[in-house]
Every structure is written in C-alpha cells, then in structure tokens.
Amino acid sequence: MRNLNAKTVREAAQGKWLEILSAIVPGIGPSCKKVGKRSPCPVHGGVDGFRMLKKNGDGAFKGAGGCNTCGFKGDGFALLMWYRQSYNGRYVFADAVEEVGEYLNIKDRKDERKAAHDNQQEAAQIQRLREKQAQDQKENDVRIRYILKKIWSETLALSAVQAEPARLYLSSRKILNWDAPGYAATLRFHPKLRSYNEDGVCEGEFPAIVALIRDAAGVPVTLHRIFLTTKGEKAPVESVKKMCPIPSDRSVTGGSIQLGKPGEILHVAEGIETALAISMAMGVPVWPLVNTGLMETFVPPAGFKGIAIWEDKDVSGGGEKAAKALQARAWALGLKCARHTPPLTVPEGEKSVDWNDVLIQLGRFGFPQSKRHAA
Numbered sequence: 001m002r003n004l005n006a007k008t009v010r011e012a013a014q015g016k017w018l019e020i021l022s023a024i025v026p027g028i029g030p031s032c033k034k035v036g037k038r039s040p041c042p043v044h045g046g047v048d049g050f051r052m053l054k055k056n057g058d059g060a061f062k063g064a065g066g067c068n069t070c071g072f073k074g075d076g077f078a079l080l081m082w083y084r085q086s087y088n089g090r091y092v093f094a095d096a097v098e099e100v101g102e103y104l105n106i107k108d109r110k111d112e113r114k115a116a117h118d119n120q121q122e123a124a125q126i127q128r129l130r131e132k133q134a135q136d137q138k139e140n141d142v143r144i145r146y147i148l149k150k151i152w153s154e155t156l157a158l159s160a161v162q163a164e165p166a167r168l169y170l171s172s173r174k175i176l177n178w179d180a181p182g183y184a185a186t187l188r189f190h191p192k193l194r195s196y197n198e199d200g201v202c203e204g205e206f207p208a209i210v211a212l213i214r215d216a217a218g219v220p221v222t223l224h225r226i227f228l229t230t231k232g233e234k235a236p237v238e239s240v241k242k243m244c245p246i247p248s249d250r251s252v253t254g255g256s257i258q259l260g261k262p263g264e265i266l267h268v269a270e271g272i273e274t275a276l277a278i279s280m281a282m283g284v285p286v287w288p289l290v291n292t293g294l295m296e297t298f299v300p301p302a303g304f305k306g307i308a309i310w311e312d313k314d315v316s317g318g319g320e321k322a323a324k325a326l327q328a329r330a331w332a333l334g335l336k337c338a339r340h341t342p343p344l345t346v347p348e349g350e351k352s353v354d355w356n357d358v359l360i361q362l363g364r365f366g367f368p369q370s371k372r373h374a375a
Contacts, residue, residue: 174277
C-alpha cells in the first residue's frame with residue numbers, strides 16, 4: 001500500500017534500523033554488525049569505504065550511514081533510497097516508507113492504526129522510564145552528597161594526634177611537608193573509613209588520607225582516598241587509592257586536587273605523593289591530577305603564564321601520552337609549558353617510576369636544579 005503515514009512508520013522503526021537494513025539491503029549486514037567501523041560499500045564495493053554512524057546529531061540512532069565516495073545519508077529511509085536508486089533507478093521516499101512498513105507488518109490502514117497505537121504506548125512507557133530514571137538519579141545524587149559531606153566533616157588536619165598513620169605513611173615516602181600552608185583545606189585525614197571493593201563488598205574500616213577534588217572552576221566535586229593501616233602502611237584492600245562517587249551534575253574532567261596557591265607557573269603531577277615530593281624538592285606548590293585520564297583532560301585555570309608537567313615514566317607510555325596531551329592543550333591556550341620526566345629507569349618487573357621515587361632514591365639533587373624555587 002502506497003502513502004503510508006511516514007511518521008507512524010518512522011516511530012515504529014525507531015531502535016530497529018540495524019535489523020531492518022540488514023534484512024532489506026543486501027551487503028549492508030557487516031556494517032550493521034559493527035556500527036561505526038568501516039566495511040565494504042554495498043553499492044560500489046571496496047574494502048573499507050562504508051560505515052554506519054553510531055548516532056545522529058540529536059544523539060539517537062536513526063539508521064544513518066554512507067561513505068566518502070557516495071556521501072552520507074541522514075537516516076534509514078535516505079540510506080534505503082540511495083541503495084535502491086543505485087540499482088533500480090526511480091525509487092522515492094514513499095517507496096522507502098512502504099518497504100520499511102511492510103517489513104514491520106504495516107501494510108494497510110488497520111496495521112497503521114495499530115502501529116500508531118503501539119508507538120504511543122511505547123513512547124508513554126519510555127517517558128515513564130525516563131522519569132523514573134531521573135527521579136532515581138536525583139535520589140542517588142542526594143545520597144552521594146550526604147556521604148561526601150559526612151566523610152569530609154569527619155576528617156582531621158594531618159597535624160592532629162590521630163593522624164599519625166598518615167604522617168608515618170608520608171614519612172616512609174620521605175615526604176615531610178604535609179603541614180604546608182593551605183594544605184589543610186584540601187588534604188586531610190579520616191581515622192576510620194570503610195573500603196569497598198569493585199563488587200561493593202566491604203573490606204573493612206581503615207585510616208585514610210582524604211583529598212578534595214575540584215572541577216576546572218574550583219567547585220568541589222568529590223573525594224579521593226588513600227587507605228592505610230594504623231602503622232602507616234598501605235591497607236590490605238583491593239585498591240588502596242579510590243575516588244568517591246560523583247554526583248550526576250558534576251564532573252571531575254578538567255579537575256584537580258588544588259594543594260596550595262601557585263605563582264605564575266602552575267606545577268602539576270599525577271598522584272598526591274608525587275606532587276608532595278616535587279613540592280618538597282622544588283619549594284613550589286604542586287597540584288595532583290589523580291591519574292593519567294584526568295591529566296589528559298585537565299584545564300588550567302585562568303591567570304597562569306605557564307604550566308610545568310611532572311609526568312610519571314610508565315612502561316605502557318601512559319604518563320608520557322597524558323603529559324603530551326596536556327602540553328598540547330596548554331599551548332593551545334597560549335601558555336608556556338615544560339615537561340619533566342623522572343631521571344630513573346623503570347626497574348625490571350615494575351610498571352613505572354615517578355618523582356616520589358626520585359626523591360627517595362636521589363634526594364633533592366635528582367630534581368632539575370636550575371628550576372628549583374621557580375614560580
């Protein structure tokens with residue numbers, strides 16, 4: 001039947017385009033099985049000229065795809081028209097609607113009405129699901145904020161008598177500047193904090209160093225924890241260093257642990273211990289960026305003339321890759337940028353070395369002498 005209601009068929013096809021196109025367009029199956037990956041074009045062949053697009057501009061998958069030779073088509077109807085016209089000549093939008101409708105068992109007005117009713121029911125169900133998810137997310141955000149505030153309210157300054165495990169741990173790393181001015185607002189100690197593994201199972205309660213992570217605008221986002229024993233050793237848990245959950249309306253992307261007030265040059269490193277070690281040796285504030293992922297996305301706040309990146313040396317090359325990405329961003333922002341790599345070789349069987357290792361093995365003389373006390 002010609003002239004089916006395009007809106008009804010389009011709504012019925014939503015979420016089914018890969019199935020539909022695989023069934024009615026010969027040669028497109030491989031592309032539908034690996035959306036976003038290149039494969040032979042169903043029209044002109046080749047090895048890897050064609051691909052299905054993962055999402056349209058509005059974030060929904062509508063069957064869009066194409067190649068550099070034939071051009072890209074914005075949805076499943078356009079893709080089907082392009083294919084049929086390539087082989088059969090005249091083939092218009094109404095033909096595509098009819099063919100897709102037939103595949104979906106929409107062949108007459110009765111089927112059309114039923115499909116429209118089903119679409120409405122499905123849309124209402126999806127809307128209810130979205131509303132429930134939004135409400136669940138809102139309630140979860142309230143819970144996360146409560147937990148973060150509770151943990152932070154229970155923390156103590158590293159100078160407190162109860163914070164001896166943190167001082168012992170840092171001293172074992174030859175870090176003695178834990179009481180530097182301004183640190184207490186960002187770096188603190190919790191005497192008894194629960195640790196959970198990846199499966200959500202509680203591993204026990206341990207002393208912990210707790211640091212506040214702020215976003216690029218300086219707004220508090222979440223907390224980072226280093227779990228210890230009462231003797232100042234790393235706690236016997238699955239992961240000693242963990243980040244707390246993040247509320248859905250906040251993001252750590254571009255963020256940092258803002259230790260101290262830098263001068264014109266902002267010094268950054270990955271871990272907390274690494275940053276404190278560099279600060280001890282160089283006499284400047286250093287902001288920890290937590291990990292390579294956050295280093296890659298870090299956004300230096302306005303007001304700095306340059307940035308110094310103290311990267312880790314990893315067997316995997318992750319530290320260098322993250323530092324290069326941040327350096328490129330700094331240059332794009334018009335900032336001067338210097339990168340510093342540890343003058344150590346990664347020991348056999350180890351994954352990396354960092355500037356805390358330099359402080360332990362070489363002392364302050366392992367650091368760039370000409371740069372000391374800069375900024």
